[in-house]
Amino acid sequence: MTTTERLTAPAPDRAAVRRPLLTVDDLGVQFRLRDTSVHAVTDLNLTVRAGELLAIVGESGCGKSVLAHALLGLLPGNATITGHAVLHYPDADPVDLVTCGQRHLARRVRGRRVGLVPQSPATALNPVRTGRRLLTETLRAHGRGREDCDRLAVDVGLDPADLDRYPHELSGGMAQRLVTALALAPDPSLLIADEPTTGLDRPLVDHTLDLLRRRCDDGSAVVLITHDLAAAQRVADTVAVMYASRIAEHRDAGQLFTAPTHPYAAALLDALPDRAFRPVPGDPPMLTALPPGCSFAPRCPRRTDLCASQPPPTPLTGGGTVACHHPITTGAVT
Numbered sequence: 158m159t160t161t162e163r164l165t166a167p168a169p170d171r172a173a174v175r176r177p178l179l180t181v182d183d184l185g186v187q188f189r190l191r192d193t194s195v196h197a198v199t200d201l202n203l204t205v206r207a208g209e210l211l212a213i214v215g216e217s218g219c220g221k222s223v224l225a226h227a228l229l230g231l232l233p234g235n236a237t238i239t240g241h242a243v244l245h246y247p248d249a250d251p252v253d254l255v256t257c258g259q260r261h262l263a264r265r266v267r268g269r270r271v272g273l274v275p276q277s278p279a280t281a282l283n284p285v286r287t288g289r290r291l292l293t294e295t296l297r298a299h300g301r302g303r304e305d306c307d308r309l310a311v312d313v314g315l316d317p318a319d320l321d322r323y324p325h326e327l328s329g330g331m332a333q334r335l336v337t338a339l340a341l342a343p344d345p346s347l348l349i350a351d352e353p354t355t356g357l358d359r360p361l362v363d364h365t366l367d368l369l370r371r372r373c374d375d376g377s378a379v380v381l382i383t384h385d386l387a388a389a390q391r392v393a394d395t396v397a398v399m400y401a402s403r404i405a406e407h408r409d410a411g412q413l414f415t416a417p418t419h420p421y422a423a424a425l426l427d428a429l430p431d432r433a434f435r436p437v438p439g440d441p442p443m444l445t446a447l448p449p450g451c452s453f454a455p456r457c458p459r460r461t462d463l464c465a466s467q468p469p470p471t472p473l474t475g476g477g478t479v480a481c482h483h484p485i486t487t488g489a490v491t
């Protein structure tokens with residue numbers, strides 16, 4: 158099976174009936190700099206349900222990783238978060254991750270209810286502990302025995318013997334698999350995986366994607382942050398395409414990959430080697446100087462005067478929406 162083939166059939170109806178694990182409403186993240194501010198996430202709405210694999214895709218710098226860090230309270234002190242991100246517990250009242258505070262995030266959320274596979278494994282690993290010790294300590298902290306160590310290593314495609322190495326003795330791909338194992342050790346109900354296939358060769362990319370897919374099939378949820386559209390196509394139930402801090406299009410994966418309606422989503426798909434292999438023209442805007450209308454307008458073949466002056470509508474929480482004045486429907490400008 159190649160990466161662009163789906164591991165399972167899309168299951169929008171199955172995902173839609175399951176309970177929400179995370180509901181994000183009007184989330185915004187701004188960073189204060191000396192002379193300006195950066196709008197890294199703007200008016201973001203989405204819901205992640207049990208059993209759902211949501212892929213968040215887009216070019217570097219569009220806000221994907223900032224979103225992940227905002228949800229887990231991992232942003233630096235010059236960040237301001239607005240809006241809501243409600244985590245739903247099966248056995249307790251829901252908690253707003255924006256307002257609950259670091260104490261709750263550290264004790265009940267981070268690395269417990271919500272796991273994170275970080276984008277930079279080298280900086281996430283304690284350099285003076287072997288992989289086995291890191292994994293054993295994490296397992297023990299969550300009531301699991303060290304006998305699960307080797308099994309987790311195999312699950313992520315790591316030779317158990319490599320657990321006895323220190324982080325500096327691991328290749329980038331091995332370190333990536335180790336941080337994935339560490340994130341999975343608490344068996345979180347929601348896993349945020351930020352570029353989890355970085356540094357892996359193709360068979361290991363597919364191995365990791367299939368592992369994430371199986372977690373969702375077993376009832377957990379995964380938010381897969383990736384610039385790899387083929388990876389999203391292989392395993393995602395739903396896809397949110399981000400551009401310049403906003404969600405441009407958010408819908409069922411099968412629909413998005415078959416008939417994207419936002420011009421940016423369509424351009425991203427056209428850039429795939431097995432499609433038109435035509436790069437998206439131009440560059441994304443600076444997040445310090447976003448235009449008043451649609452941020453994609455300078456690169457968009459469908460732009461009109463309205464696009465330059467009025468921001469497009471914001472996709473709502475339920476997904477299946479597009480932030481565009483003239484979405485692609487019949488091929489003509491509407």
Ligand code: SF4
Binds near residue numbers: 458459460464
């Ligand atoms: S709002 Fe206008 S410029 Fe923006 S993506 Fe849609 S058609 Fe293009």
